[in-house]
Amino acid sequence: MSAQVISTDEAIRDVETYMAGLGQAARQAAAAMRRASSGAKNAALLAIAARLEAQRKAIAAANAEDMARGRDGGLDAALLDRLELTAPRIDAMIEGLHQVAALPDPVGEIDGLRYRPSGIQVGQMRVPLGVIGIIYESRPNVTVEAASLCLKSGNAAILRGGSEARASNAAIAACIRDGLADAGLPEGAVQVVATTDRAAVGRLIAMPEYVDVIIPRGGKSLIERISREARVPVIKHLDGVCHVYVDATADLDKAFAIAVNAKTHRYGTCNTMETLLVDAPVAEHLLPRLAAAYAEHGVELRGCERTRAILPEAAVASEADWGTEYLAPVLAVRVVEGIEAAIEHIERHGSHHTDAIVTDDYGLARRFLAEVDSSSVMVNASTRFADGFEYGLGAEIGISTDKLHARGPVGLEGLTTRKYVVLGDGQIRQ
Amino acid sequence: MSAQVISTDEAIRDVETYMAGLGQAARQAAAAMRRASSGAKNAALLAIAARLEAQRKAIAAANAEDMARGRDGGLDAALLDRLELTAPRIDAMIEGLHQVAALPDPVGEIDGLRYRPSGIQVGQMRVPLGVIGIIYESRPNVTVEAASLCLKSGNAAILRGGSEARASNAAIAACIRDGLADAGLPEGAVQVVATTDRAAVGRLIAMPEYVDVIIPRGGKSLIERISREARVPVIKHLDGVCHVYVDATADLDKAFAIAVNAKTHRYGTCNTMETLLVDAPVAEHLLPRLAAAYAEHGVELRGCERTRAILPEAAVASEADWGTEYLAPVLAVRVVEGIEAAIEHIERHGSHHTDAIVTDDYGLARRFLAEVDSSSVMVNASTRFADGFEYGLGAEIGISTDKLHARGPVGLEGLTTRKYVVLGDGQIRQ
Known part of the structure; x- marks a missing residue:
């Protein structure tokens, strides 16, 4: 595991400065991720899988710590169940990374390239969104799921999991960081917020200079609050009636x-x-x-x-x-x-x-x-x-009940946007 | 021209109630527009063109009124130029309606319909966004442009033009209303805000129950303010450096x-x-x-x-x-x-x-x-x-500098979204 010290709440007294630091690192990493080859991104996914495999014991120990704290704190059975990283759940995280590595890379695909009467050729290229902030609750396996989808789609991610899962998430974060380094990608490409201070969420959703979109996953009241307070676009799931x-x-x-x-x-x-x-x-x-x-x-x-x-x-x-x-x-x-x-x-x-x-x-x-x-x-x-896997998206970051951008199950494509590409031969506008 | 009385500021004392009324009518009309056939939408576009042709004198008179008020009020030359509806500009509005009518209907197109291992067929159908609010400045021809694109894409629209152009916009609004009626489409499909009270903009951007998206067109400060205060998604254009x-x-x-x-x-x-x-x-x-x-x-x-x-x-x-x-x-x-x-x-x-x-x-x-x-x-x-016409979109509501949903020149497609369609034969999830 990385020799790097995992930040703790004690070390993070100034949340605003800390979050701005994550934002800057993410913005920088996003430029590198935009350029990253499919090969490098897949190598990172497999390296993270290998690190998780190698660190099973450390992850289980960290998770036991979270479970003990949760039991002492009176978490209900449903929450404890979501928090627990059983061996099959660790298997599933590792398998998920392999599956995402096997998916086609959405980035760089050019659609509809056509000649125009002026002689230019115009099409649309699929490109990463940039920096994605993901806010979720107790399930620590979401850390791997979210990281893998953001990574494959060429984005940088800032992940904020539930405080109940802090030790588990820190252990997983170390594997992700090391896996990224193994593949020569910047560690800033996936950062896990290391403070449980709730002010961190408030900052994450209000840094349009560093974060392009927020995806909250969790209960309706969390999502409504985030949507109301966010100063960046939010892709969200509300009701399913x-x-x-x-x-x-x-x-x-x-x-x-x-x-x-x-x-x-x-x-x-x-x-x-x-x-x-x-x-x-x-x-x-x-x-x-x-x-x-x-x-x-x-x-x-x-x-x-x-x-x-x-x-x-x-x-x-x-x-x-x-x-x-x-x-x-x-x-x-x-x-x-x-x-x-x-x-x-x-x-x-x-x-x-x-x-x-x-x-x-x-x-x-x-x-x-x-x-x-x-x-x-x-x-x-x-x-x-109605599910990303059943629909053939290969993986799913959630189901959007929004109308704009992404609607319904959101896979890799929903984590990208399209820019126009114009190929000319010296054309000027008449 | 319609016998209906054009509302005036005097008649609209309670802006909140007035705007909610527009919102309700738009929401209702949106359901009808979603169902409207390509033929009915094209008939409405051509009927509006015919109404404009028939009402050239009334439009010119209304515009002369706006121009006189503008001159008296000390509007600068650039603004007066934008405000003026010369005969060639009226020609262009009419021609634009014919062009939009000739474009393919984006609504209902199904992409990527594929069989899944479960036996269901899954694809994505292009559908209208719902209700679009458009806020713009002095150019009254935008009223026709915006109406035609929203109508063709199966949306209902609430249009709020500049107060300088109120008489021109009211005259154009009457033609649109009559053209919609000629084609059997609801008048609520395109509504022009008839009050110059600035509070109307504040309401328009804060009625998520009635309005699905706001498109502001104008100077950067207007757009920044609207983006900051809006409680619905905004598709916007900021800088072009x-x-x-x-x-x-x-x-x-x-x-x-x-x-x-x-x-x-x-x-x-x-x-x-x-x-x-x-x-x-x-x-x-x-x-x-x-x-x-x-x-x-x-x-x-x-x-x-x-x-x-x-x-x-x-x-x-x-x-x-x-x-x-x-x-x-x-x-x-x-x-x-x-x-x-x-x-x-x-x-x-x-x-x-x-x-x-x-x-x-x-x-x-x-x-x-x-x-x-x-x-x-x-x-x-x-x-x-970099322009919708040069890119072959046929028409353009603006150029988006956002990353999500629509990026670059926005044509009819940018005014739509996609929903998943699933065709089965009794399949259940195993």
């Missing part, structure tokens, strides 16, 4: 399978269905069958009046239920009159994350795809597919 | 032509060269020839020490000159040692707008393209080509 609409024209076996999967495959994910909309003509046939399946999974149902006429066991859905991301085995159910009412419900109550229609009608499928204004719109598939 | 670097490997005749054109073709445009960088080995040969040409055009030179050793008539360039967008017949000139020093100068002092190298060396050309972090990078072409 996802819908499945079963049209009367649906194959009801497929509808059944999708509605069960979209709700019960996992409860805590943003692409889980939170509201089921059922077209009136098939409600009486489909809902009892679904209710039995949901009961087996222990899913609580909250229905509209018409739903409750069919399923008296369902609780009454209040107006608030339609806009709630339960992240739990709870499902709101509404009987609607056709696609028009379904789209209206989705547009009014949804969060524009992921919405699906089940139908065998060509025109309705096209209409749903065109008219539902969500980051993912689906026909005859489970909302649970 | 553009460079031409003439390498020792350049064809010096081409270098001469490009350096003259990039400076003297127009002085007030953002893609005009403001600093010329000359590689030391060719400085003595090239600079005197260029100086003679610049002198003919009345361009004032401000040089570094080495430049002044060759051109004693040049003034002394201060440190501030390297970062100044003159927008005037003034040029900063610096002799540098090779591409490394040139890139360093550009990265340190430039504004990341448009920068060009003149060289016949393949490796240096590639290096400049890759390493210069500007919205347009050019080899052997005049910086004056």
